[in-house]
Amino acid sequence: MKPSVVLYKPLPDDLLQRLETHFSVTQVPDLSPETVHQHAHVFEQARGLLGASETVGAELLEKMPALQATSTISVGYDNFDVNALNARKVLLMHTPTALTETVADTLMALILSSARRVVEVAERVKQGEWTKGIGPDWFGTDVHHKTIGIVGMGRIGLALAQRAHFGFGMPVLYNARRQHQEAEERFSARRCDLDTLLQEADFVCSILPLTEETRHLFGAEQFTKMKPSAIFINAGRGPVVDEPALINALKNGEIHAAGLDVFEQEPLPVSSELLTLPNVVALPHIGSATHETRYAMAATAVDNLVAALNGNVEKNCVNPQVR
């Protein structure tokens, strides 16, 4: 009998078939207590779990005593209680490489659209406001040759540094726990402490994962240190930013603008003050959201689950030590 797997995110047909050649798959809409209750027997039997964007914590694990591996269609895994998984020796697989270039493109889109006010002025054109030659009230600020400060120099940071250096002639500063030799050699990136980066960068770009260390790393104190002309970009995780402090900084002119793909609460509530600010570009967490990349991520997640349940954890495993 094939091992049983719970799938909580729809997959393209061919990938579902690939999964079904290895496992007996039950699809559920989500991991809510109601769903788990309704499919209690399936959750109890399942050896694998595959999906994205749901919380996987100790409470769920209690309902899944046979679980051996969980595979997320994402690079981030802050929605998983890794300690609880480790305690139960459940493997956690993710997709760290499939989305790198696409998320770096999203970061460039945020940089360009917030500096050049692309969303705002396009909206004005649609509203019929372009009735004569434009004046300074339509102007943006340059991106090329400005200094970019990258906070979090992982794979995505490196791909962003490449775009900034070769495409836009931007000096690259970065803040990271470790020195990144490749970034320094290929893109002349300069490692500096966070305060120096905040003071010197024209674009402060956060691509940090959410951990206890990074939660609310950007607060009132950090925004005060940035230049009044600085643009803050976040495409990592929302709770890395103290959002009320960011709103104040944007309203008080402590920083010039923000380009945001992630928020403390997602979906971003329509009542959020961020949506009232003309100097904010707010995207619905589209970092990796292209057809090609989402397909590649889902394919990787399927292969990861097959590998993990066969005891192969050389690639894409967050906690191989539990094996």
Ligand code: GLV
């Ligand atoms: C996207 O945010 C991801 O973690 O893959």
